[in-house]
Amino acid sequence: MRYHLVTLGCPKNAVDSEHLVRLLSQARHEAAADAAAADVLVVNTCGFIDASIKESTDAVKELARGKRHGQKLIVAGCMTQLYGPKLEAEVPQVDAVFGVNQWERIAEMLGPAEGETIDIPDTSRLSSRPSAYLKISDGCDRPCTFCIIPTIKGRMTSAPADDLVARARTFAAEGVRELVLVAQDSTDYGHDLGASDGLADLLLRLAEEVPELPWLRVMYAYPGAVTRRLARVMASLPQVCNYIDVPLQHGSPEVLRRMKRPSNPTTVRAMIELLRSEMPDLAVRTTFIVGSPGETEAEFEELLAFAEEMQFDRVGVFTYSPQAGTPAAAMPGQLPEKVKRRRYRELMELQQGISYRKNQDQIGRVLSVLVESEPGQEDGQWPIFVGRTYRDAPEVDGMVICRGSAEPGELAPVTITGAGPYDLFGASPQEIAVVG
Ligand code: SF4
Known part of the structure; x- marks a missing residue:
């Protein structure tokens, strides 16, 4: 069939x-x-x-x-x-x-097609890109008022670490170079199996038992749930990208309280400071929701000030969308789409400037770029390739467009020569030597 x-x-x-x-x-x-x-x-x-x-x-x-x-x-x-x-x-x-x-x-x-069934390892990829997702747990035990996921997926259930290590090995054997750890809440990994700091334990095992995987990346950490040990483990393992995705959703204590998120921005600040002190070149990605029920102009201003203060490297912004069956959908103070869209634009514009400056700071650095594209040619004359540095997760962050030749899956050294708000531009050392 x-x-x-x-x-x-x-x-x-x-x-x-x-x-x-x-x-x-x-x-x-x-x-x-x-x-x-x-x-x-x-x-x-x-x-x-x-x-x-x-x-x-x-x-x-x-x-x-x-x-x-x-x-x-x-x-x-x-x-x-x-x-x-x-x-x-x-x-x-x-x-x-x-x-x-x-x-x-x-x-x-x-049912089976004609003939024998065949044995295929417990991994496969939708594309031939050098990255793959490893789902470490499913479901969620958090009470966020805007989110339907716990109703859909139920309680958090972790995949056994032995299975995850075996999957990682198979991925590596298939040519995967970057494993992206995903979950609804990755920092909760292992709690249901009795571990107190399960994500740190898992990273240590993956790094030790699958050393042929050069990049491990952590997505969907929960604010306030990053332990000192996890930050240190991330910093100490060369395979773990100095990158973290922590969806914060807002910067106003009142809005966070209504969302039933960790409502103390001081804790969040401390967590980001801890991570940045352990990994000075850390790239932090977060997401915010604007226009949730009852969000006042003053609370939105607090969010803008928070984003300005924290200087995140990457920010995804969503306008609040009521989801039937969630407490937030039944809350008073639902805002008009027009207000949500204006706040979305304002936050995006603010962040564009921050991301642009952060990207400009990369100019002159030599970074490893995980090559994603087949070699191509710019204007029919320059060889080019496209990839990502440790600062960019697949599908959600930016790219590096590089002059030079490299094959997909290669980790190529690239000198960053230019930057926009989203993407970087660079050249491999041979190209710099030719041009220079
Ligand atoms: S937003 Fe994330 S942490 Fe909160 S309930 Fe939904 S999946 Fe869980």
Whole structure:
């Protein structure tokens, strides 16, 4: 059978899709890039916010419109966990609906293709890029009032460290150079297994037992949950990128209290200071939500001042989107979209200036660039390649556009020669020698 898989949402969903691809490959089903050529259409949906629900529903409807006689349409993932029956009623062409973590059931439903099943390691990648995501836990025990994830995914469950090390080894053997650790809350890793500082333990094991992986990157740390030991472990292991993603969501104590996030910016400051003292060249990424219920102009100003003070390297900004079933959706003081969009623009503009200055500071540094592109040519004459430094996570951060030649997966030394607010420009040492 040939299947066409559409994945929406975050990197954690991408990891789930990879798992499904592995199961289907084991049963000898083949992927089809073109929906029309497939026997089965599968959509891995996202239900994080209303916009994601709409995007997922639209994707299902589009496939349903083109569905031909004999084709199957299967929908799974976060959105269907919540709204499966509603979607089935709305899109009658849907043949089967599964919730989260039911990938084995989809594989069972399709059954094996003709011939023997084949053994495929418990990892596979959606693309040939040199990075892969390692989902270390799923679910979340935090009470954030705007978030539906705990309802969808349930309690946090960590993957056993032995399994994660084995997966990391397989990834490395497949040519992966960067492993990006993802979870809803990576700093909570191992608590359910009795560990008090599980993420630090896991990083130590990965670094020691899979030394052939040159880059490990930590995403989705929880504010205030980074221990001194974790900061030291990150600093002491050369493989761990001096980079951290800590979604802070806001800078006003009152807004954070309403969000049921750690409401003390002093703790957050202390955590960032601790990390920066252990890793002076640390790049910090965060995300903020603007326009949550009741956010006053003064509270938004506090957020701007906080962002200015903290000088984050990378910031993602989201406008608040009410999610049915969350406490925040029922709160008074829902703001008009116009206000949310204006605040979004203001924060983005402020951060653009900060990111630009931070990028300018990189000029003159020689950094290792993980090459992502096939070699190309600029204006038909200069060889160029594109990659990322330790300061940029795949898919969410910037790139480095470099003069020189290097192959995908290579860690190439690059002198940074220019910078914009998002991307850097550089040249490999040979190019500098030629030009100089
Ligand atoms: S920590 Fe993240 S996933 Fe967990 S409830 Fe809060 S926002 Fe949602």
